[in-house]
Each structure stands twice: as structure tokens, then as C-alpha cells.
Amino acid sequence: MFPLPKLKSLRANLFWRHFANYFVLILIPVIVASMLAHVLVVRLIEEDARKLSDVIMSQFTKQADTELNTLKTNMINMLSMSSIRSLQKEQARDSSLDNTERSEMIHGLRKQLIKLQADELVSKAYLIFPQHDLVIDAETYTSKSYYFNLQHPLSQQDQNQLFSRLAGKKMMDFLPAQGQDLPALMSYPFNSDTPDAYLVVNLNGSRLQQLIDVKQEWAAGTAILGREGQVLRQAGGESAWDVIPRELLSAISGQNSLFNVAGDKAVSLVPSTFDDSWSYLSVIDLNTLMKPAHITRLVSWMFLLFFLVVGSIVSYYLSRRIYKPIMEIKEGLACQSNQITQAGSRNDFDVIKRYSKLILTENQQLSQRVNGMTPIVHEHFLTKVLQGQFRDPLSIETYAQEIGFSYNRKPARTVLCVAFHVEPMFTVLSESSKSFLMTELKERMCALVPLELWLCQSKPDMLAVIMHHDPFLQMSPEECADILKLALQLYSQYFKATIGVGSTVHHLEELHQSYEQGFSVLQRRRLHSGVEICSAASHPEAPYDSFLSLQDINRMLNQVQSREYDKVLHTALQTLDQGAAANATALQIKQHCTDMLNTWIRAVEHERKDFDVLYYAGLFEEMNRCMTMEELKTTLGSIHALLFPLQEPADEKPQKFADIVAYIHEHYDQELSIEHFAGTLNMSVGHFSRTFKEEVGEKYVEYLARYRLMKAKELLRETDLRIDDIAGKVGYWGRNSFIRMFRKYEGITPAKYRMLHQ
Structure with missing residues (x-):
């Protein structure tokens, strides 16, 4: 009914076919019903919730504007019926405090202020005369300094802000909040640019919060916004305002709309009819406001998930019942060979075919492993040939055929023995890094030399390079050694090397002779810093006696006994220079140094009666590691300083x-x-x-x-x-x-x- 691509597993194929039929017949109608619930029901609920929010916000803003308008009217009436003009004239004519008429005028103003202050929205009301040092409130009248410092204390900042606003016409202008109160300012006469007095009314902060507080679960907080978005008064928890950036309040001030400010918070703005520059803002908790919509959405998703789970269970049950006979056949085959279920695909119909291919796969894997080990086996074979374990042509040919090593018996070949003298940097490398480094060196040698090369590591510190002579290139072994020298110089930070050139042989079974000669000429290396090429022609044995004579030993012992330690070192260095001048080999010079060090140790032990085997063995080892004449001289100097320290005065x-x-x-x-x-x-x-x-x-x-x-x-x-x-x-x-x-x-x-x- 519903075509599906062929799957590897029959059980999975049966399951998905049953589930596809269920999906088309039942699940698609359920999905359509859920989508309709989202599109129609949820959106209707969300729209009704938003309308409810707007209606409630309009009602509470209307109530707040009504009380504020009433207060504004009372302030105008109070100023209109006051005797401020008469008091101003009397004050200008006679400033005596004992003037009876002036006192009656002030008393009348105080009664009017008491009446105005009786409003629940008013916490404090007083008159300020900008042209005179006079302030009148419901309780007293006094000078400005006394009033604002003692009677009605204000901070210096609040006083400065108040006095800076006492200029020009004011009609219910609001000042910055002073503690819990919000001061409102009105001038009299109303249309005069130089008013005689200013009426200051402090709006009760608690009462103002009650006016703007919306008693709904979805209202997290309400506030009054000023002209530039500043919050004049707010109600609700502080956490409700943490999600609203201050720059957003300035941007949306004066608009009538709903703005999302966070994932679960929104703000609703309603312009004020009391003051065009004001807006009433409400922070709305969308999770609470849209709770019915969320419940409806959750129910629809659970409804869809329920049908999805039921369909999966039914499809699995039917597919398992159909697959059960096939599974019994598969288990029977598994008893015959466990490898059937461990290799190949999961298609149960291909079990027999997979079993027939299993043997071929194992043979291919074995062949790949043998091919990967072939270079190692070949290198092992060449090592045995170089060491002389295979010396007759028949044994070499037989073993070469067994390991698949092809060669031509007749071409001339020369063995170049490369001895490595490792540096400290090479010793700290891991075994894997050393193997990769040696493999890289072999590849570089084969790439640089234009002849066929066989490479094998006959010893841990020696690489045998078998060079095949080409009659067309006419390259000598010395020229090949020069090329190998270039490759070895690239790795001078890891090891120093010496190349020993063996003799040229014309049969494979004679390679051990060339290898032995190349190894023997390595003993003739000199104390040079670079890669040295040694051959029988260029490095003849020097007629140099590598052992100290009895006379030299006695002379050193006498120098030590006479505390002539400088002469001891001078004699040793002079001996090294004589060996270098005589073109002595490194082995001969080191044997000479060994005799000198033995003489030094014997002299020291005779004097101190103290023998430390490990300590002195380390000195010999340190000397044998030297590869150049400079290193050997430096090492002898340091050993001399240890064995023969400068003698200190007796005291x-x-x-x-x-x-x-x-x-x-x-x-x-x-x-x-x-x-x-x-x-x-x-x-x-x-x-x-x-x-x-x-x-x-x-x-x-x-x-x-x-x-x-x-x-x-x-x-x-x-x-x-x-x-x-x-x-x-x-x-x-x-x-x-x-x-x-x-x-x-x-x-x-x-x-x-x-x-x-x-």
C-alpha cells in the first residue's frame, strides 16, 4: 500500500511497512486535527487574552487619570480663591511680622492648604514665594532656609532641583521624586511669566502605587512613564523590571501597543488622558496570561504523541509475529557457525550467502596482513644475509621465493653502513616517534639516490644501505655516500652519523663481506662534528699508540702527588692535540683518554681512601658519549675539576x-x-x-x-x-x-x- 525502499533487516522492513500503513490511515488525520487546534483554538484564546489585558489596563488608567484631574482642579480652585496677590502687595509694602492683616491672610492660606492636604493623594502641600524669603504650609510659615533644612528637610540636590524649576509658568508640572513622594508644581497667577507664588503638592507614593496597581495574576508590575521614558512611579516586584532595558522605555514612550521584551515577559502601554506626555505601562507575565493557550497546545501534542506510541507498539507486535519463523531459521544456522551472525549485513535472507563469502573475506584480510608484514620480513631476510647466515646461493634463492623477495643475483652491489650516535633530543622521543623518524629518513634516502636501494636496520644503532650499481649512471659508492650525507644532515638535531663504505661484490651471497668491511672502517672515524664518510682508501689506519706508556703514567702520578693539577690537565689536552695531529681515530683517542682517567682515579683514591664505583662509572660513560674533539676536551676539563678541586688554605x-x-x-x-x-x-x-x-x-x-x-x-x-x-x-x-x-x-x-x- 505504501512502498518503501528495501531495507537490510527484514524485521525493520516489516515494522516500517506496518507503521507506514498506520501513518497514512490514522496518524495523518490526527496530525491535521492537532494543527487545526493550534491554528484556530489556540490563536482565538491568545487573542481573547490580549483583549482582556487591554480592557483592564484602560479601566485602571482611567481611574488614575480621574483622581489626578480632580487633584489638578482642586489646586486651581485653591489658587483662584486664595489671597496670594493681596499678601504679595502687603509683603512688598510692609515686611513687619506684627502686621495683623498680613497674619490673617497667611492664616487663610494655611486653611486652604489644610483643605487641599486632606486629599488621600496628597501627603504635603506648601506655597513658595520666589520674590520673598517665605514658605507657607498647613502648619507654619517661615523662611526658605529654615523650612527646607529643619521643618521640611530636603537634600541639597533636591533643593537645587526645586529652586531651578521655580521660573515661568507651571501647570501641574512634576519634579523628580523626593523619597516616596512625587512633587507637582503649579504657578500663580496662571498666565504670568513671573508668578507671585508656586504651589507645591507632594503626591503620596503609597496612594499613587495603589492607583496604578493592577490586581491580576498576569500583571507582574505597573508604572507611570514620563515624557522621556523615565519611571515616575512603579508598583510590583523589582524582578519584574529587571528584564526591561531602560533604553527601551525611552523608545516606546507615548505609544499604545504590546511589546515583547523577554521570553516570558511583555509590556503594555496606554497613553494618559491626564498628561499627553505620560504613559501607563504594565509588565505582563505571558506564561500566566497565555496559560489556557499553553494547556490547549500541550493537550494536542500529548494527543498526537499518544497515537504515535500506539502505532509504534502495534507495528512492532505485528512485525514480530511475522518475523518469528524466520528468526527460528536464523538461530538454527547460528548453532552451526557463530561467525554467521558476526560478519556481513543484517539481512536474514542473505545469511547463507554471507556464510559463503565469509571464508573469502577472511582470506583477503589475512592476505592484507601478510602484505603489510612483507617489508619487515624482507628487511629481516637482508639482515641475515648481511650477517652471513645465508652464504650459499641455493639457500638464499629458496628463502627468497618463500617470502616473495625478487632479486637479480648478478648486479654489483656495495653495502654502506650508517652508524647513528643519538643526541639527547632523540632519547626523549617515544618509540612510535622514533619509528616514524627512521621511516621518514629511509624514504628520504630512497628519494634522493637515483639508484635502487635496499635498506635494513642490522643493529639498533646501525642502518645498512645496499646500493645497486647501474652501468648507465656510473655512480661510485663514495658519490652515493655523499648523497646519503645530505639526507643525514637534515636530522643532525636527533643524531650524528658516520657512513662506512664497504667493498663492492658481484653476488648476493657475498654481501656479508661488503658489510663486514663497511663495519670495520667505521672504527676509523675521527672526532669530527659533521657526518663523516669512512672508507678503506680515505681512512687508512694511523700508526698511533692508543695506550699510555709507563713513563707517562708515572709522570701524571708525580704531578698529582706534587699538587700540580694544572699540569695534569695540560698534559691530557696536549695528548689529545698530538692524537689529532697524528690523524688518530676516535677509538684510539678515547682509549688513550680511558687510560688517563684510570690514572687520575687511581691517584685520587690513593689520596682520599674513598672509592665510589657508580660515580666513577658515570665519568667513563660521560667521556664515551663525546663525538667531537671539543666535546672531549670540555668533558676532560669538567672531570678534572671534579677530581682535582682547587686546594684551599688550611685555615x-x-x-x-x-x-x-x-x-x-x-x-x-x-x-x-x-x-x-x-x-x-x-x-x-x-x-x-x-x-x-x-x-x-x-x-x-x-x-x-x-x-x-x-x-x-x-x-x-x-x-x-x-x-x-x-x-x-x-x-x-x-x-x-x-x-x-x-x-x-x-x-x-x-x-x-x-x-x-x-
Whole structure:
């Protein structure tokens, strides 16, 4: 009835076909009904809610405008019936306070102010005479300074704002709010630019809030907006106004409409009939106002979801009943081979076909793995050939056929042995990074050399490059080595290298001879900084004696005994220069240096009676790592400085140990290792310990422990600190080690000591 594309899973195919029929027959009418409910019912409810909001807002604004108009009329009537003009003339003619007529006029004005102040909307009413220093209210009349500072206190800012507005005609003009009150200003005479008096009426803030407060659940807050959008008075919680930007109030002032300001808040504006520049604003909670619409929308969605779930359950039930026989067949096949359900597609009708293809797939995967391992197997084969494990043509041919290694037996070949001397940067790399770096180097070599190359890593620090001679290119092994040198120089930051050129052979079974010669000429390398190419022709063996003579050894020992340490180093460096001048190999020069270092160590041990195997082994290792003459000279200089430190005057040694003792007294709470102090004096640990005991009278470890325990006993006697805190203050990392040391020297625990001495 409803065509669907063929799916891989039969169960899914059956389910979607049943669900498609349900969708067309039942679900589409339900969706149409839900959409009609959204379009018609929900929109009608929303429109009615908006109209209700507008009607209620109009009613409460009309009520507020009526009371304000009434107050304005009362203010006009009060000023019209007052005797302000007569009082003004009397004040100008006679300013005496004892004038009876003037007092009666003021009394009459006070009665009128009392009557005006009886209005619930008015909290305070008073008259200000701008041309005279006079203020009259319902209770008294006095000077302006006294009135606004003591009688009716106003801040200096409010006074300045009030007096700045006492100019020109005013007809119910509103001033900035003073606390809870909103002052309104009216001048008299009404049409005069230089009024005789100003009537100031403070509108009661609480009463004004009651007028503008809308008692509806959807009204979060109401306010009166001024000419420029400023809020003259507001009612409602402060949170209702946090969502309204102040610049929006200025932009929408004077308009009559509904504006959305946040996801669930809107503002409604109604212009005031009392003052054209005013607007009544109401913050509307849309969630409350549109609650009936939201409920209707939720019901329609739940109605649609209900039918969707029912359709899915019915479709799944029907498809499972139809699929059950097919599933039984599939489980039976799975018992024969578990791999059937683990490979291939999910179409149950293709299970048998998939089983037949499974063997082919496994064979292809195995073939791919073998192909990926082929370069490694070939390299392993070449390594065995170079090491001489395959020396007859038949065994080489048989093994090459087994691993698929094709070669021509007759062309001439030369083995170039590349020995690597790694730098510190190479040692910190991970094994994966080292493998990628070596692979990149091999690819670069093959790309630069225009001949066929076989590459294999015969040793961890050696790469064998088998060069195939081409009769057309006529490239010699030395020229090929020069090209390899360019490739190796690009990786000088990771390792230094030496290239040994072997002999040229004409059969594959003779490659081990070329490899052995290339490896042997590597021993003839010199102490150069760059990549060096060694061959039998260019690097003949130098007639150089690499061992010290007995005479040289005795001379060095005599120099050490006579404290001529500078001559010891000078003799060693002179020997290196002689070796370089004689074109000696690096191996010969290092053997000579090894003999010199052995002589130095023997002389030092004879004097100090102290032998540290690990320390001296590190010196030999450091010397063997040197690859250039400069490195070797620098290393010998540093070793000489360690073994033969400058001798200090006899009176300086006790002073240095006195400084160490003073340092212990000041920093006994810190970690003070004997290795640190021995290093500062260029001594071994054993030599330092013996010298410390000779100078101080006690071993270093015992002296430090006794001084710390002396400080600990003071803290135990004089303070109430916990044992853990005291252990930390005297340099022990833990409570247990402190107690163990205390018991060793004092015979009791710290707690017992404190109990005995307190």
C-alpha cells in the first residue's frame, strides 16, 4: 500500500511497512486535527487574552487619570480663591511680622492648604514665594532656609532641583521624586511669566502605587512613564523590571501597543488622558496570561504523541509475529557457525550467502596482513644475509621465493653502513616517534639516490644501505655516500652519523663481506662534528699508540702527588692535540683518554681512601658519549675539576665546616642532605663525612639528629604542640620517624619525655 525502499533487516522492513500503513490511515488525520487546534483554538484564546489585558489596563488608567484631574482642579480652585496677590502687595509694602492683616491672610492660606492636604493623594502641600524669603504650609510659615533644612528637610540636590524649576509658568508640572513622594508644581497667577507664588503638592507614593496597581495574576508590575521614558512611579516586584532595558522605555514612550521584551515577559502601554506626555505601562507575565493557550497546545501534542506510541507498539507486535519463523531459521544456522551472525549485513535472507563469502573475506584480510608484514620480513631476510647466515646461493634463492623477495643475483652491489650516535633530543622521543623518524629518513634516502636501494636496520644503532650499481649512471659508492650525507644532515638535531663504505661484490651471497668491511672502517672515524664518510682508501689506519706508556703514567702520578693539577690537565689536552695531529681515530683517542682517567682515579683514591664505583662509572660513560674533539676536551676539563678541586688554605676548611654547622642551626627544620653539602665542597659523600667528623667531632648524620632532638625537647617542655606538629617543625616528615629517632637517642618516647618534664 505504501512502498518503501528495501531495507537490510527484514524485521525493520516489516515494522516500517506496518507503521507506514498506520501513518497514512490514522496518524495523518490526527496530525491535521492537532494543527487545526493550534491554528484556530489556540490563536482565538491568545487573542481573547490580549483583549482582556487591554480592557483592564484602560479601566485602571482611567481611574488614575480621574483622581489626578480632580487633584489638578482642586489646586486651581485653591489658587483662584486664595489671597496670594493681596499678601504679595502687603509683603512688598510692609515686611513687619506684627502686621495683623498680613497674619490673617497667611492664616487663610494655611486653611486652604489644610483643605487641599486632606486629599488621600496628597501627603504635603506648601506655597513658595520666589520674590520673598517665605514658605507657607498647613502648619507654619517661615523662611526658605529654615523650612527646607529643619521643618521640611530636603537634600541639597533636591533643593537645587526645586529652586531651578521655580521660573515661568507651571501647570501641574512634576519634579523628580523626593523619597516616596512625587512633587507637582503649579504657578500663580496662571498666565504670568513671573508668578507671585508656586504651589507645591507632594503626591503620596503609597496612594499613587495603589492607583496604578493592577490586581491580576498576569500583571507582574505597573508604572507611570514620563515624557522621556523615565519611571515616575512603579508598583510590583523589582524582578519584574529587571528584564526591561531602560533604553527601551525611552523608545516606546507615548505609544499604545504590546511589546515583547523577554521570553516570558511583555509590556503594555496606554497613553494618559491626564498628561499627553505620560504613559501607563504594565509588565505582563505571558506564561500566566497565555496559560489556557499553553494547556490547549500541550493537550494536542500529548494527543498526537499518544497515537504515535500506539502505532509504534502495534507495528512492532505485528512485525514480530511475522518475523518469528524466520528468526527460528536464523538461530538454527547460528548453532552451526557463530561467525554467521558476526560478519556481513543484517539481512536474514542473505545469511547463507554471507556464510559463503565469509571464508573469502577472511582470506583477503589475512592476505592484507601478510602484505603489510612483507617489508619487515624482507628487511629481516637482508639482515641475515648481511650477517652471513645465508652464504650459499641455493639457500638464499629458496628463502627468497618463500617470502616473495625478487632479486637479480648478478648486479654489483656495495653495502654502506650508517652508524647513528643519538643526541639527547632523540632519547626523549617515544618509540612510535622514533619509528616514524627512521621511516621518514629511509624514504628520504630512497628519494634522493637515483639508484635502487635496499635498506635494513642490522643493529639498533646501525642502518645498512645496499646500493645497486647501474652501468648507465656510473655512480661510485663514495658519490652515493655523499648523497646519503645530505639526507643525514637534515636530522643532525636527533643524531650524528658516520657512513662506512664497504667493498663492492658481484653476488648476493657475498654481501656479508661488503658489510663486514663497511663495519670495520667505521672504527676509523675521527672526532669530527659533521657526518663523516669512512672508507678503506680515505681512512687508512694511523700508526698511533692508543695506550699510555709507563713513563707517562708515572709522570701524571708525580704531578698529582706534587699538587700540580694544572699540569695534569695540560698534559691530557696536549695528548689529545698530538692524537689529532697524528690523524688518530676516535677509538684510539678515547682509549688513550680511558687510560688517563684510570690514572687520575687511581691517584685520587690513593689520596682520599674513598672509592665510589657508580660515580666513577658515570665519568667513563660521560667521556664515551663525546663525538667531537671539543666535546672531549670540555668533558676532560669538567672531570678534572671534579677530581682535582682547587686546594684551599688550611685555615679555610674549618671555616667552611663552621658555615655548614651555622646553616644547620638556622635551617634544621628543612631537608638537609649530605649529598648537597658534599657537592658544594666538591667531595664525595664518604670523604665529606670523614672530614666533617675530624673538624666537628661527630658524624654529620648524628650531629644533625642530636641538634634536631635538642630543639624538639625544648618544644616538648615549653609548648603544648602536638607530636605531629613538633615533628614537622624540627625537620621530620612523619610522626613515626620522629618517635623512632627520639627513642633511639633518648631511650623514651616524646610523650613520655613531656610527661616527665611538665
